[in-house]
Structure formats: structure tokens, C-alpha cells
Amino acid sequence: MKNNITLQVLQASDYYPFGLSFNQYQADRLKETSPGNFEPELRNRYLFQGQELQKDLDLGWYQFKWRMHDPAIGRFGAVDPLAVKYPYWSTYAFSGNQVIAMVELEGLEPTSSLADAQSLLNQYKNDLSESKLWPNISPESFLASLEANISDPSSINQGVNSWFCGNAACNKYVAQNDPTGYVKLMTDLYKTGTGTYDAGGTTVTFSPSESVRKDAGNLKYSGLAGNAANQMMFLTLSDHYKGYFNKATNNMQYDPGDASNTWASTTLGEFKRMMGDFGYNVNTYGGDLGWANLNKGGLAQTELSRGNDVFLYVNSDLFKNNAWWKNWSATHYIQLNKIGTNNNSYNVNFWDYGAKKPKHHSKSILVVNLWFDQCYSSKIKTSSQ
Numbered sequence: 001m002k003n004n005i006t007l008q009v010l011q012a013s014d015y016y017p018f019g020l021s022f023n024q025y026q027a028d029r030l031k032e033t034s035p036g037n038f039e040p041e042l043r044n045r046y047l048f049q050g051q052e053l054q055k056d057l058d059l060g061w062y063q064f065k066w067r068m069h070d071p072a073i074g075r076f077g078a079v080d081p082l083a084v085k086y087p088y089w090s091t092y093a094f095s096g097n098q099v100i101a102m103v104e105l106e107g108l109e110p111t112s113s114l115a116d117a118q119s120l121l122n123q124y125k126n127d128l129s130e131s132k133l134w135p136n137i138s139p140e141s142f143l144a145s146l147e148a149n150i151s152d153p154s155s156i157n158q159g160v161n162s163w164f165c166g167n168a169a170c171n172k173y174v175a176q177n178d179p180t181g182y183v184k185l186m187t188d189l190y191k192t193g194t195g196t197y198d199a200g201g202t203t204v205t206f207s208p209s210e211s212v213r214k215d216a217g218n219l220k221y222s223g224l225a226g227n228a229a230n231q232m233m234f235l236t237l238s239d240h241y242k243g244y245f246n247k248a249t250n251n252m253q254y255d256p257g258d259a260s261n262t263w264a265s266t267t268l269g270e271f272k273r274m275m276g277d278f279g280y281n282v283n284t285y286g287g288d289l290g291w292a293n294l295n296k297g298g299l300a301q302t303e304l305s306r307g308n309d310v311f312l313y314v315n316s317d318l319f320k321n322n323a324w325w326k327n328w329s330a331t332h333y334i335q336l337n338k339i340g341t342n343n344n345s346y347n348v349n350f351w352d353y354g355a356k357k358p359k360h361h362s363k364s365i366l367v368v369n370l371w372f373d374q375c376y377s378s379k380i381k382t383s384s385q
Contacts, residue, residue: 011044018094019048019062019071069094117150117179124187133193136217137228142190145229150179157354159224162259164234166266166274169311169333171233172351174278186229189236199279208236211254219259223354235259241274243267245288268313271333286313288330301339310336312350 014023045053048071051062061068067078079091121143128139149156153176158168174197175182181197189195189206193213196205212235219231239254246252249262258264266274267288275282285299300310316332338349 013047015048016071018074019069021047021071112178112180114150114179117183118147120180120183121147121150124183128187128191131190134190134213134216134228134232136214137190137232139190141217141226141228142186142232145227146183146186148227149175149229150183153179154351155354156230157223157227158234159219159221159230159259160353162219162221162224162234163261163264163266164224164238164259165333166271167234167237167264168230169335170237170271170274170278171230172335173275173280173309178279186233189232195236197278199277202277202279204277206236206240208232208239209254212236212239215254215256218256221259234264237274238264238266241266241270243270266333268330271311271313286330288313300336304336304339312336 012023013021015021045055047053048062051064051069054061054063054068059070060072061070061077064076067076067080069076074094075092076094077092125143128143130139131137134142149171153172156168156172156175158164185195185197185206189208194205194207196203216231216235217228219225224230224234235254238259242252243266245262245265245267251258251261251263254263268284268286272282272284300312303310312334313330314332314334315330332352335351336348337351338347340347
């Protein structure tokens, strides 16, 4: 360099996850506001996530576009203006309670919107031709079922007597949290036989086998028959994710009828890996077998209160029918919506088979059944482009 130049740091800040600052540095700079009167020069107030820090009344709140954020408690001071569209998010939560890897979109939705997904779907409606790769699925039935899934993710149904419960839970969760990414993945699968999902920095690619593609559209299970998108996705996920149960039963390749046996099953480890590939940070407790299960009765309630989503991996007969004589191994995935206590019982509301359902259980039943396996999931991506 020709000139000797010394750079001076004027301001620096470090932050805790929700925006509370520490190790702040402000250079000593004075500004003459009037003759002979010097005051500290106004520092840059656009700090955490580029938002303006409000010093009025010494509140220390950040002014996001739609509402104020208090970094001391990690919550907004007003309800999200899009709360009605996103009932599965806490109305005061900041960044969906996932502050390490997500950036708050000025107090609005943390993932892609239904409007964006619908706009993308409308584009496909004009140019999607019949796919030779999926001979039993017409463009019309595919698009209609795809639109139904993003419009009402809770209606996604695994199909009575199928073993697709883990796939259905994942499918519902992705369609609900990232409808745009879901539409793109599904349409790419339909057009090319291969689809890639962008989980915000990491990707997962699906290339279902020919036997899967030829049978999609033919499944007749009640609740699944006629829904082309669900059949495609459920079969694709089972074809992609394999665990020890598939290997133990020597059931790795798809044959017609496999949707109701071990080929379509999802172990707890598979479920965690599958959800992780779609960009969700999943914590699991328990195991597939009864003797590996843990009694964590308060965990689900605690995680729900924190704004996390909770899935339960239960024994279907025990949970739904209180059938004590059945074995205690976990067999079925459901998503927990609400849970409360009343004297010696639990009141549970959960998603299963395309609907939200209430259930009343004695506490003793839940100890050996409901708490078999639990995982709570938090989003670690913002959207898929």
C-alpha cells in the first residue's frame, strides 16, 4: 500500500440466540451538537438480524416490521398477523423457537407460504403432460391430490391397513411447513422420476424404482385409494429408507401388496433419518421394542408448551383399544396436538389417519403406551426455493 492507513472498529456486538447482546463495543466518538457542547455520536441501531433497536423508555426492544421483539424473553409483544393461517405455531414465538438456524422474517411466516405453493401449482397445471414413468397416475389426478394435500395437510391419510403411518406423518409435516418445496419435489418426481428436496443447505434426492412407479395409483386402501400424490410419496419414501426390520425380514425390493407388510414399515431410526433429511431437528426417546421404552410422561407436554411439535410412536392396539393383551412394541406414528390431565386420566388430541381425534386415557395406560416413543421436531430451515 502506498499510504499507511489504520482502520478503527467503531462498533461491535455479539448476541445470544434470541438477540440479547453481550461483549458490546462502542468507540469513543463525540459529536459537537452545539458550540462547545459534545455528546456521544449516535451509534448504528440496526443490529440483531438487521433490525432497529428501540431505546425509548429503555425497553431495548427490536422493531421488526410488524411487531416488537423483546430479546430478554425471546418473544414478540404482539400476535403474529398471520396467526390464523399458521395455527401450529405459537402466536408470540420468535423464529418458530428455532433461533440457531432460522432468521425471523420480520414477524411473519417462518417457511414458504400456501399462496406461493398454490401459485407454483397453477403454473404446472398449464404445462404438465402425462408421465410415462407413472403409467397409472394421470396429470389431473396427480395435481388434484397435490392441491388437496397443501390446502389441508391434516387430511393426508396413510390408508386403512397399510403400514405407511411413518411416511404419512412425514408427508403431512412437510406439506404443512414447506408447501412450496413439497410441490416442487412432487412435480419433479412426476415429470422426471427423480426429485430433490432442498432443506436449506442440504438436499435429499429420491429416485424410486420402476416397480414402485408402475404400481403407484393402483393401491386400494381406504383413505389412500384415489390420492395419487400420497401413493407416490409413500411408496417413494419406503423405497428410499430401509432399516434393520427390512433387512431382517429380507424385504428390500417392492412387490405389489408390500404396502401392508414390513416393506412399508418405518423404524424409529428410519423416521428420525427421514425427518432429518427434510430439514428437521428431531430428538427421539425410547425404541421400537417394548423393553426399550421410557416413561417420560411430562416430556410431550413440556415440548408442546415450548412450541415444538411432538410425534408419538405407539402400540396401535394399546393406544386405541386399551388392549392390554397385545404386545407392547411400538407400531404406529401419530402427531400430538394437545394433552391435558384430569384427575387420574389424560385427555389427548392427536392427528392420525387424515383427521384430528380426541382420546381419553387412564394414566396407567399412557405410562406403558403413550410414552413408548416420543420425538419432538423443530424446523432448521427457512424455505426451499
